[in-house]
Amino acid sequence: MTAIPPRQIRAVFNSRTIRVYQAYRDDIADAALANGTFVSPPFSMTRMTWIKPSFLWMMYRAGWGFKDAGQTRILAIDITRDGFEWALAHGCSSHRDPSMTDDEWIRFKKRHPVRVQWDPERDLLLRPLPHRSLQMGLESEALERYVRDWIVSIEDITALAHEMHGLIDTGSFEQAERLLPMEEEYLVTKPELLALMVNPH
Template structure:
């Protein structure tokens, strides 16, 4: 039986206690994060919104497999607590206003919400859009503080993995590339 994937579904590498998200950074920020196993300011800018992505292929699209630019050349896998991830979702609002919402209502909602949710087309190995969406979660204000001080459990540099998969895709070795993809599953219980 063939089942379709829902238009909006969180898919990730996760277990009972953690969920993996991805971010791409410069060498300076990545090296600091790996050394301290969290993000430290400086070089990390706590006052800026930081976007976390549970989808490996969406991260590869955003960072061009780590080759897009110097600011996104290092791909980090960040294991955070499920509790933190769920808190972020519970304290979020969409990055776009709802239909029929006034500018003032939208501004008030954004001011109350330290987290933004955005759904963008998921990507395949060729980084082409798929008909369903991947979630991005923007953390700001208190959410960034919780992220760096409480939620992060482990940070791993997966840039070599990204480059290896990209190389296989370039050489049209798609089956081998698929075998190396992180095993993302629909997130249940959220």
């Protein structure tokens, strides 16, 4: 078996779209499902929003939808691949480069409306794995494009998350694993995007 690189984008995708996940409270989720995109209010257009292609990382972050009242609804959002790659191309690390001053970092962030972060992937028990998964924080222009242009469809998958959580709680790991979304490597070929896989600054 080929080892998974330390950083690799894995997702559910087709020729047009790639799936990302988010978790919200009921009013935000209900408005998004009714309108096919996020609606402000209750969704905030002034706060950074994080999108995650990894299902299990989303389950870790939201505790299968049981972690807190603000993350009770798990949404699967299919966005255009063009939008996703625009986000990658306009991203920078979520952490300041040590060589930068605070003022330089503030100016740098203003030029990059997307934060790129790599976090340990998770297994079914939500334990960290050696390789990492991508998440991206969207603000300002990126957030406007996400809400206005990129979203193709939104699906509520809270019931799936709860079902898998119940199976894992009873030790039915094989059944839970069969319900996992089939995530595959999302190949990045543009040189400017490949750089983010190594040094996302």
